[in-house]
Amino acid sequence: MYDYENLKKDIECINPITTEVTVIGKSVMERDLYCMKMGRGGKRLLITGAHHGLEYITSMFLMKFAGEYSSCLLADRKMRDFDVRKLFCAVTLYIVPMVNPDGVDIAVNGLDITNEYHRRLISMVGLHSFRKVWQANARGVDLNHNYDALWHRTVEKPSPTLFGGDYPESEPETGAICSLIRRIHPDMLICFHSQGGEIYYDFDGSAEKNSEEIASKMSCVSGYKKASPEGSASYGGCKDWFIREFARPGFTVEMGRGVNPLPESCLEQVYGENAGIILTGMKELL
């Protein structure tokens, strides 16, 4: 299963001609938060994966996408009928493939009670079958409920999912993403999650008018359904804050269908469905 160690190995193999790798911050357990920058255009598209522990298939997908995009550029080949050279010159992609490496590690490898963070975590959240339920970071905060967009607590204390933290941006992982966004001012944001086969494009009725149109095009290339968030999915998330703060198109894509964690055998299928979503987003920025 794909954890932070696998990501690190993949990052080391990235081609420096097409991709610049930086570290935008550290997780609670001091793992690096990697960002891959690809392109030299004035338009900027930020893409994130694995805000949630059980959703590491999104990281695998983004690394595979970066690899194919890079190969197509170097070979001067089209990618699914998209002219990648043109996209590379017009749009700068920023890809943060694993926002929550600690949560992914817990979901993949379970808890290690010899680790002080993990012992502290058990004292906060109690015992769980961590590999089946863990979505939060190493302090039991659900990162996609830790953004300043109608932030409020659904759950009162640290837990495997849904606890939004003590205040917005209380967690280093969320802080790193917000700092990056404040620095680069993306023209568009796409956050990949799993699962459900849905594309969310609105926040509190304030989406820009072209966002729904772009979501429709993304829906066409992926077969996913355009959707409006409800209940706990409707506030405190990364795209929610981005739309509220910058009034630009922001999307949450729930890739694949099934039960989290989606098995690695789904990768080819979700790759087919979601690569076009990124390329469509880039094309809209031309």
Ligand SMILES: [Zn+2]
């Ligand atoms: Zn998620």
